[in-house]
Amino acid sequence: MAEYFMYYHLILFITYLYSCPSLSLETDRITSSTLLKDPDTITSPRNVFKFGFFSPAGTTNRYAAVFYTVSPTTIAWIANRDHPLPDSSGAATISKDGNLILTDSNNQTIWSTNATTSSPANTTLRIGDTGNLILTDDATGATLWESFSRPSNVLLPTMKIIDSGRTENRVTLKSWRSASDPGLGNFSFGISRWRIPQQFVWEGRRPVWRSGPWNGLIYLGIQDMFRYYVRGFSALSNDSAGDLVYVIPQQNVLMMLMLNASGNIARMIWDDQSRSWEKVWSAPDKACDAYGKCGPFGSCDDAGSPVCSCMRGFEPTSREEWSGGNWSSGCSRRNQLHCDGNGDGFWKMRFMKVPDFAEPFPAAGEGECRRRCLANCSCLAYAHESNIGCMIWNDVLIDVEKFNGVGVDLFIRLSASDLDHKRDKKLYIIIPVVAAFIFILFAWWWMVKSKRKGQISSSVWSAMVFEPESDKVNTGELPRFTFEMLTTATDQFRASNLLGRGGFGPVYKVLQSLRFWRYMAPEYAMEGRFSEKSDVYSLGVLMLEIVKGKRNSDYYNHEWSLSLLGCAWKMWSENNGYGFGDESIASPELEEDMVRCIQIGLLCVQDSPKDRPIAQTVVSMLSREIEHLPAPKQPTLAEKWHASATGLTELPNHVRYSMSDLTLTTLQGR
Structure with a gap:
């Protein structure tokens, strides 16, 4: 009779559990004497996660899952993702063999942890504040099973993604089939230990996104990681088997990586103020994120067209x-x-x-x-x-x-x-023109030196000065001076403007700002001091003119009130040297050469002659015999005087003269 009443009360208790609309279990565990009936839950010690039952949007199917307390619709892990319960009559408990099981309304087991233990009567399932479900042997304290070793589509801090080199032992995230079906989908997220660690999103076995190599600090294929530290990434090999392990360290905020049904991996952080998840990074996120978008030996650029x-x-x-x-x-x-x-x-x-x-x-x-x-x-x-x-x-x-x-x-x-x-001929002309200019400078220097020693004939001078221009390099953009222009500039070669006599004849003071000078080095234009470095300055101006496709004497940027030199400095110092170039020659494949020519040009137009390279060094820089270039300083003459800035828009002809006391040498026979 006593046994009858015991079984009778047990049946009544079980009937009560199944008929009770909701039983809140104030615990973080399930034991052999506990029946977790839908919609009951257990809660982690700090109330971060719960384990219970849920239905995705658009379906009445029920699943046992771990979800956030602050966001019950955010599912971190699912037990029976491929074996849904048809209604809310399911329950979770510890079976006789010591495993966590899910049963349906017919008390049939539809899912189990399938762990093996020597003391099945002493097992307990607990939920931790990390979201991990852990099945332990209470007699030994050993972990028999944990949900973190079998992730669904969410990676939580301290959860491990593993590549052991064997496909069957790889631990990955696996997407849902759809937003209403958490069954195994087509996409997975994991790491590859081949050569250099990388992250991948695969569709089946085909990669659809790649993080690029891990250098110990960042993934080299994630552009955002170069600009700021994306917290929560780590990759290391730390087990005895040499397995590669990817883990997110414990965070002081609620954070997760989620792989959705479309194969997009997103890093999410919980915002307490808005009570919602904030997406701080995701991939694939743009056209070039797609693996092999441009095929073998193709290069992808989201800013390009195509x-x-x-x-x-x-x-x-x-x-x-x-x-x-x-x-x-x-x-x-x-x-x-x-x-x-x-x-x-x-x-x-x-x-x-x-x-x-x-x-x-x-x-x-x-x-x-x-x-x-x-x-x-x-x-x-x-x-x-x-x-x-x-x-x-x-x-x-x-x-x-x-x-x-x-x-x-x-x-x-x-x-x-x-x-x-396919080298652009317009840009390629920089090298021969500059080389020709340097040759002329050296030839001029040699003739001056030889003339002073009486070792040059008038026929050589005539050949150098009056020989027709080469058809190969057209320097028609360079200014030419007629005799009438020189006469006007010296006021009819007036004797009062005669400054002295040099090796080639009398030297006159120039009263009107000949165009060939906005090329004169500051020390020559302002103080009359001349050296080889003065010619290097002229060379630098010429280089910048060629790259820009504008003459220094004609160029003025109204937006920035800058001369050609000033514009070159501004754009180069702002890492936009490519934008300084002539649009007719600018192309991505020539960007490096253009920026290099601008930098060399700026080095040539430094204020102090000692800061400018010598002509031979300029040649070595252009030919890349010297690969690494020093950083130029900002030229003081980068600003350009403009009449409209002073209100003097119409100056009389007789006052339009150079304030720098330029000189002009006329050639006469001895």
């Missing part, structure tokens, strides 16, 4: 597909490599997300990377990053992206013919 282009030395594999906006076939090499160490060179691509499949090795500097790549016939490209060393690519170059002012310099191996191919 976004895809072939790397230098390559051309579209299928022009028909490229013209239609399908770039997946990528590009093919135009000319084969020589692979003899002499016939090949490298094209530098600045501010890049480097390609996939990098092979690293320690190196002190870029030069070692270059030598190692040239010595390897299969090496297609290299890059140097201070925290990694060298990165070498021996296979296809894919998933390359142009960043905006940040990133890694990528050096593409090309044949010599490709290094010179």
